[in-house]
Amino acid sequence: MASSRLPVAAALLALAACSNEPTAIATGSFSVTAMDARGVMHQIAAHRGKPVLVNLWATWCPPCVAEIPDLIAATKGFRARGGVVLSVAMEQLGDVSAEDAVPKATAKAKELGVDFPVFVCTDDEMKTIRAVFGVEIGGLPQTLTYDRAGNLVQQNEGMATREQFETIAKGAER
Amino acid sequence: MKALLTTSLSFCLAAPLFAQEGGKEPAKPAPAAAEKAEAPKKLQLGQRLNGETTLLDIDGKPQNAHDLLGTITVVNFYSIKCPIQAAWDTRLALIQKDFEGQGVVFLHIDSNATEIGEAPPKVEGDAKPYANIRDHLKAKDLPFRVFVDHGNKIADVFEAKTTPHVYVFGKDGRLVYKGLVDDDQKDRNADNRQNHLRDVLGKLTKGEKVEPFATKEEGCSIKRTKAAPAGADKGDERGGKKDGE
Numbered sequence: 001m002a003s004s005r006l007p008v009a010a011a012l013l014a015l016a017a018c019s020n021e022p023t024a025i026a027t028g029s030f031s032v033t034a035m036d037a038r039g040v041m042h043q044i045a046a047h048r049g050k051p052v053l054v055n056l057w058a059t060w061c062p063p064c065v066a067e068i069p070d071l072i073a074a075t076k077g078f079r080a081r082g083g084v085v086l087s088v089a090m091e092q093l094g095d096v097s098a099e100d101a102v103p104k105a106t107a108k109a110k111e112l113g114v115d116f117p118v119f120v121c122t123d124d125e126m127k128t129i130r131a132v133f134g135v136e137i138g139g140l141p142q143t144l145t146y147d148r149a150g151n152l153v154q155q156n157e158g159m160a161t162r163e164q165f166e167t168i169a170k171g172a173e174r
Numbered sequence: 175m176k177a178l179l180t181t182s183l184s185f186c187l188a189a190p191l192f193a194q195e196g197g198k199e200p201a202k203p204a205p206a207a208a209e210k211a212e213a214p215k216k217l218q219l220g221q222r223l224n225g226e227t228t229l230l231d232i233d234g235k236p237q238n239a240h241d242l243l244g245t246i247t248v249v250n251f252y253s254i255k256c257p258i259q260a261a262w263d264t265r266l267a268l269i270q271k272d273f274e275g276q277g278v279v280f281l282h283i284d285s286n287a288t289e290i291g292e293a294p295p296k297v298e299g300d301a302k303p304y305a306n307i308r309d310h311l312k313a314k315d316l317p318f319r320v321f322v323d324h325g326n327k328i329a330d331v332f333e334a335k336t337t338p339h340v341y342v343f344g345k346d347g348r349l350v351y352k353g354l355v356d357d358d359q360k361d362r363n364a365d366n367r368q369n370h371l372r373d374v375l376g377k378l379t380k381g382e383k384v385e386p387f388a389t390k391e392e393g394c395s396i397k398r399t400k401a402a403p404a405g406a407d408k409g410d411e412r413g414g415k416k417d418g419e
Contacts, residue, residue, distance in 0.1 A: 060257055062288050063395050093359075094257035094394075125359050126258075126392040139336035139395035157335065158395050 029113075032106045034120040037132035040088055043119060048150045051172035052084045053165075056142040059108040060094040063159035064141040068112045071143075074165035075116075083169060085116040090140060092124035145172035217332050219386035222347045229281070229321040229328075232304040234294060237321070244279030245345055246378050248371070250355075251329060252282040252320060253337035254289055254310040256394035262338050262355045267316055269355070269372050276379045282318040285329035286337070286397040290322045326398040336393030342374050344384060350374065353389030 035043075044052055055071055057064035068087075075085045087109065091101035105120045123129050130137050135144060135155055143156040145168055154171050156164065217223055228236045250266065253259045270280045284290050284307060295303045302308065307320050323329055332341060332352075342351040351374045358367035370389055377384050 061394055063397055095260065096257075127357060127359070130390075136390045138391045139393050141395065 029115045030109060030118055032102060032109065032118045032120060034102050034122055037121055037123045037129045040086075040119050040121060041132055043086060043117075044146060045150055047084045047086075047146075049148055050082050050084050051078070051148055051169070052086060052146040053078065053169055053172055054086045054088060054144040054146070056088045056090055056137065056140055056144070058090045058094055058096075058140050059104045060091075060096065061140045065108065065112070067141055067159045067161075067165075068109075068114065070160065070162035071165050072113060072115060074162045075169050078166075078169035078173070079116070081173065083173060087114060087116060087118045089118060089120045090129070091120060092122065093126060093129075093140070098122065143168055145169070147172055147174070215331070217341075217349060219349050219352065219388060221349055222343075223331065229283070230294065230324070232302075232307050232320050232322065234297065234303045242279060242281060245277035246273075246279070246375065247343040248273075248278060248280045248375070249332070249341040249343070250280065250282045251332070251334040251337050251339040251396060252284050252318065253286050253394055253396075254284065254307055255286070256337045258359065258393040259337040261359055261361065263314060263316055265361065266338065266355055266371075267318070269375065270317060272372075273375045273379065276375075278375055278379065280319065282320045283323050283328055284320055285323035285326040285334065287324075287326070287399040288397040290324060292399050293324055294322075324399070326396060329396050329398065334391075334396060336391045336395060338393050339391045339396075340371055342371065342378070344378050345381075348386070350378070350384045350386045351388070353391055357389070359392055 040054075044054060053075060055068075057068065059065065071085070071087075075083065079085060089101070089105035089109075091105055092098060096104055101122070102120050105118060109118045121129065123132070126137060133144070135142075135152065137155075138157060141159060143154075143160060143165070144152060145154040145156075147153045153174075154168060156168055160168065215224055228238055229242065231237050248270075270278075274280065289306065290304065297303045304320075304322060307322075310316075311318055311320065328334075332339075334341075338355055340351070340353060340355055341349060344350045351370065353370060354368075355371045356367050356369045358364065368389075374384055
């Protein structure tokens with residue numbers, strides 16, 4: 001588990017001006033919105049003042065799918081205390097087409113019982129996503145946490161357990 | 175040279191696989207040896223590997239590293255299901271084709287529990303295990319020699335995180351590169367991409383010195399076998415099966 005502090009909030013707001021207009025779908029318990037990585041960073045920045053946990057996943061990534069029930073369960077308290085969980089589906093990093101990305105992510109999120117916002121990232125190359133996020137993202141899943149000031153405080157690479165998610169969430173609240 | 179590499183490129187996987195292959199109970203290791211096996215040394219840039227000397231091929235046969243290694247060796251952590259690996263398959267096969275004749279050996283290792291299972295499968299008669307890997311290579315016409323890594327022991331020694339994740343051992347058996355095949359995942363920038371693997375192999379085959387370096391890997395996380403916490407019933411398998419894997 002790597003940990004670092006990067007001032008990103010100001011940069012994120014600047015980036016937001018460049019992002020594409022998102023397409024949103026409302027479902028029963030969560031929303032699904034397609035946007036590029038810059039748009040995702042804008043969403044993170046928009047929650048400044050609250051701790052934010054960002055989970056990067058994809059429907060074609062078995063460990064990503066496997067950890068989501070634990071993510072949901074482990075962050076209930078965190079969310080109840082004002083923390084924010086954002087889910088970012090990196091469908092097009094794999095071989096999912098732009099057309100199929102939102103339906104696939106929506107169906108899987110619904111099946112898993114996701115109850116927080118889902119963003120479907122329209123960027124399809126890891127190096128683009130890395131450059132925008134300012135984080136050395138390797139494989140999926142990844143969980144990034146940002147403190148109330150918008151600083152990245154933790155990067156968890158790979159699948160996490162419920163207990164690990166609880167620890168990660170607590171780290172963002174400090 | 176080969177002797178140097180043989181002692182260096184070796185894995186802790188060997189002993190239990192040999193034992194299971196023959197259907198015999200493995201000899202119980204001495205306590206000290208067992209403790210040692212539980213904490214294999216992690217491979218660092220500039221280092222050689224230490225340990226046993228066997229890999230399991232997709233026919234289920236243990237192979238001695240003596241017979242596998244070349245003057246220069248490329249190890250790639252592989253997946254038959256990862257779309258990011260698939261994006262690099264053709265380029266990786268081309269690099270392999272270009273360098274195999276120059277003494278470079280390519281070994282592809284599948285450590286994904288969701289693809290190979292947690293333990294070597296039992297096969298009867300002339301049946302061969304790992305049909306999924308064999309079928310995949312045939313369908314895509316890939317010349318990859320794939321080995322399997324049950325329990326991700328090799329992946330753990332290498333600290334391999336994704337598929338693909340490439341490692342290059344130079345003529346002295348030391349690890350000189352780990353990371354990407356190139357920096358062009360989607361194959362859109364052939365004229366301007368950083369061809370890390372090809373460039374390293376080009377230098378090594380010409381006898382040029384390569385200072386050990388790494389690039390950040392990109393790919394699907396290796397689906398490791400996880401020891402389930404007491405009382406818990408979860409792990410990679412759950413998601414894999416749900417996802418049709």
